[in-house]
Amino acid sequence: MKWNTIFLIVCTMLGIFLIGCWNARELNELGISLVMGLDEEGDDILLTAEVVDPSFTQKDGGSVGQGGPVKYVQGTGCNVFEAFRDVVLKFDRRLFVSHNKVVIIGEDLAKNGVAEHIDELFRDREQRETAHVLIAKGAKAYEVMGISSGLESIPANYISNLIKNIKENPKAMDMNMIENLKHFYHEGHQSIMGVIEKRGIGQIDKMVEETDIQDYELSIIGSAIFDEGSLVGYLNGNDTKALNFIMDRIEGGIITFPTPDSALGSKSEFSSKHRELSSVVIINSKTKNDVKIKDGNVVLSTKIRLRGSIGEVVGNIDISKEENLKQMEKACSKSIEEGIKTAITKVQKQFGLDVFGYGLVFHRKYPKKWMGIKENWDQVFSKADFEVEVKTDIIRTGLINTPVIRKKER
Amino acid sequence: MNNIGKKDRVSCYQVVLLITVYEVMTRLTYLSVASIPPANQDMWIVSLTSIPYIILFCSPLLYLGNRFNNLTLLGYANRIMGRILGKIIGIFYTIFLFIGLMLLLGVLVEILNSSLFPETPTYVTASIMLITCIYISYGGFKNMARLGEITIPFVIIMIFLFIALGYKNYDFKELLPVLKDSTYKQINAGAINIGIRFSEITILAMMTPYLEVREDLNRIFFRSLMYSMGISILIVVAVQLSLGIEFVKHINFPFLTFTRLLALGRDIQGFDSLYIISWIMGNVIKISGYLYFTTLALEEIIGRRNQDFIIPVSVIALILIILIKDRRPILAATRSMQRFMFILSVIAILIIPLIMLVAYFFRRNSLKQGKG
Known part of the structure; x- marks a missing residue:
């Protein structure tokens, strides 16, 4: 019995230490x-x-x-x-x-x-x-x-x-x-x-x-x-950014948009000078996708909540004023909305394929209806209406407030 | 079995650990819930629903175990059914445990060959595992329970650690829509399928005379069921959230693939090796248990001490596993194997215990008078 035990212990120890040698492959x-x-x-x-x-x-x-x-x-x-x-x-x-x-x-x-x-x-x-x-x-x-x-x-x-x-x-x-x-x-x-x-x-x-x-x-x-x-x-890059927004895969990045022209008293919402573009750095973003059926038509809905920081301001706007900051937020949201709408329209017309994953949302919300349309979902998607809503909160302005070009009022 | 001394008995805690890890190892390896109806996002609900079915299916053996708590399953089969029928039932359960042992060994070899040693021959991997299990089984049930007391908490902690580390890969939308794509019938059919596979009740029925407090049998059963099913459901959910349902159906070892995706930061990876270590530990304990109780069943049938059978049974298992494993994969051919195991489980867990229960009620008085 004693020898059996010793034999078993030796076999077990050898097994533990040598088994790896069988498939050993040296680095060289x-x-x-x-x-x-x-x-x-x-x-x-x-x-x-x-x-x-x-x-x-x-x-x-x-x-x-x-x-x-x-x-x-x-x-x-x-x-x-x-x-x-x-x-x-x-x-x-x-x-x-x-x-x-x-x-x-x-x-x-x-x-x-x-x-x-x-x-x-x-x-x-x-x-x-x-x-x-x-x-x-x-x-x-x-x-x-x-x-x-x-x-x-x-x-x-x-x-x-x-x-x-x-x-x-x-x-x-x-x-x-x-x-x-x-x-x-x-x-x-x-x-x-x-x-x-x-x-x-x-x-x-x-x-x-x-x-x-x-x-x-x-x-x-x-x-x-x-x-x-x-x-x-x-x-392209902008459409891919929109795709990342819809798929809630945004971890950072910037949003560039026309600077609101509030300081000049212009009636237009955005500056007519296209070179006056400002940027917001994304701190975090959360997307919620939804699908609705309105009057028998499928409506794709995307709501984005974004928190960002001012990255660059090109234009004559005093962002130290609350109302101007709100305009910047609005302009940023509008830029994202337009980008997403462009991407969805392009994908619907050019490819007719749901790469955004609205089909998954439809399945979750209308599981019984999904059974009937899942085979031709891409066709349904390509004809669907869509709504995009973006809410931006600018929570930081960087180390300066008003743009360098603008002199502060006394 | 009446003569089991107090020093050879095991505590409630030790048995709960053993039964829990036996069941968890099955779920960890197969994730059979992914291959039975409805096999969709509701598979965790199927696992949850299986709990009452497990209790229902195990109740005949549990009842008999409480009535004859100084005997093993084979012992009271002999008493209730008589000498000849008792022996036939004993042979069936011995074969059942032996097939379980072989299956466990085959799967262990298959995973090791797939994940760590692709070129190591089956006989080497199987022999090394069996030698370890023989050594553990020779030590007796008490020592096995003590070993489990040390290693099983490590295995369970590792599982929780992996589940926590996988958080970044989880897509909780994989669980939606809840109960919309599956019917009530499908969920229950799946739950029954899972419930009938709780073969650990036969092991518990063999362990009963070894319990320090034999009256704790029900407590042990319910505790180990809750712990094992809780961990199993966590495993199902984690794998489902991480890999998606359709991919899970394609994978032979879902939790292994799950651990291959784990990373701590960008640099610390390779958690699959840690998983394989803990998985081997858990399975060695389980194989040793099956080996021990197969030989214990033989002891009751033939009447020689169980240690005499440990090496012969292991050699037969080794030869058979080499013959099977070198011809066909065990896990890839799941459908035929699962059907076979399902039929065996139905007979072992439900049909024979029900027959014994009916016979017990008919012969209750004569058994009380000691005529059985």
């Missing part, structure tokens, strides 16, 4: 991928991965490894997994994708349907459901990879930081894999994804050695609209 055997691109090449899938080059050190200017801190590897296959395994015959390390921050999908692949190609990204335990998804606007995924016009030397960090900056400027869409899949499954809410676009940049420093990479920067402004998993179009 892995190619750590940070960004993954998926494209369509004929009937095949082309996978591009940005892999960290551990031999690169910044201390000696990268002299140990050739090139930059990352390398790019590609593989093709009939599906994503085959493309992954194709890489191992060209690249000496096995791709390790647990650190993938971003998945970029080429426009061609997105147009032909993303949903059927993302199965592997959820089935494989190494993949992270929290990776951000972006559509390469007007390009292949590999065409936008490798560009880093920021201070980050690793392009993945550059893209990741751009996504992080969305909370400062919500003209872009931050959507990760799991959120995208949830939208895909939701009835009454078409999928949307962020976009990434390669843009040429004006040359500032003529002394900088010209390379292809340095001529470009990346922009993530806008968003991509999907119909049943296939890309159908894009929204």
Whole structure:
């Protein structure tokens, strides 16, 4: 009995300490991928991965490894997994994708349907459901990879930081894999994804050695609209901001609007000078969506409550006066309302797809009626009337009150 | 079982912990409520509605357990039904517990292979888990309960921690509309389906003679039911809010996927590893319990001490699990497996106890006079 116990203890201890050795993969055997691109090449899938080059050190200017801190590897296959395994015959390390921050999908692949190609990204335990998804606007995924016009030397960090900056400027869409899949499954809410676009940049420093990479920067402004998993179009930055407002995904950013011309005694509500635009910094925002049925017609309703701080005032207005501050609030609200109305109208007329999620609200409010119209909700949405109501509270004015240009009355 | 000494008995608190974690582990692994009607946003209501059904379905065994609190389930089956029928019932419950043991082991191996050791062969993962469980079972029920007293609070605290950390991912609108897309019939059908799977009542029925205060059986049952269902409903709601209903239906291990999304700030991630550790701890306790009570059932049928059966039963389980697991996934093929387990549970929890209850009422007087 005593020997049996000792035997069992030894086996248990060995088991605990050695089981991990079975699948052990040392760091020097892995190619750590940070960004993954998926494209369509004929009937095949082309996978591009940005892999960290551990031999690169910044201390000696990268002299140990050739090139930059990352390398790019590609593989093709009939599906994503085959493309992954194709890489191992060209690249000496096995791709390790647990650190993938971003998945970029080429426009061609997105147009032909993303949903059927993302199965592997959820089935494989190494993949992270929290990776951000972006559509390469007007390009292949590999065409936008490798560009880093920021201070980050690793392009993945550059893209990741751009996504992080969305909370400062919500003209872009931050959507990760799991959120995208949830939208895909939701009835009454078409999928949307962020976009990434390669843009040429004006040359500032003529002394900088010209390379292809340095001529470009990346922009993530806008968003991509999907119909049943296939890309159908894009929204611009302002429409994307409106979309973020309706989906209650605003964490910050600014609202720019025509400065009320109260000080000049103009009868018009807003200044005729279009250059006189002021900005409010969003502190927080709360959106409440509703759907009503009026005389048999569906009416979409959005109410937004926004708290902000004056960011910039261009124009002759004394915001230290209560009535002028109220005018600023009104102007800010009106600007948001117009932006949202423009976005809804555009989506209704151009795409006819409910990307805002009003269908979900309809389902919650009228569950029985939803059963009858859920199959053609997008048609109902595209013909629906809408109401937008924004209430702005400016709670801070910054370090100064009246604009610098205006002299204070005695 | 009359001769169980006071020093071998376990406290009410220890048994409540064991039964709670046994049930929570089932919910944590399968989230079966997502795959039974109505399988929509009302699935937490289905879980809640299942509580009265569980009480109803478990009441025959609970009643008999109170009447014969110095005997195990097999012991009073023998007394009520007679020698031959009692033995047949005993064999059925032994097979039932053994299938439970195999299923638990198979699922444990499947999760470990899917989440941590994809290339480790089944026999290695299963052997290591079984060796641990054999060691625990050899220690007897008292030691198992003591081990549970230390580890189960950790497992439960971890579950609460994960649920709290997932707050940022919650979309409370996933719960709406409430009771609009499901019918009364669907909710009740789902609740009955859940209720009939409360197989832990058979384990409790085997534990009864080990209780320090045997009269506490009802208290233990109700406490462990409330605790386990409370935690289970929290798990269902957290997963539903975080992943959405449709995606939950697609996932083999919903709570594992839920923990993969957790993050503290931008940098602290990888809570799934912590979950796997606590999940293994909970399951090792559960597998050890099933192994122990399978051998205890064999002790009552064959008449040899249960420790003699621990290694043979484990070896048979290991061989079978290797044969099954290397051919087919257990969790992906849920429909056939769930149907099979459902039928077994109906027989084990409802049909046999009801037959025994009827027989008890007919033979009550003769049993009192000691003729049984």
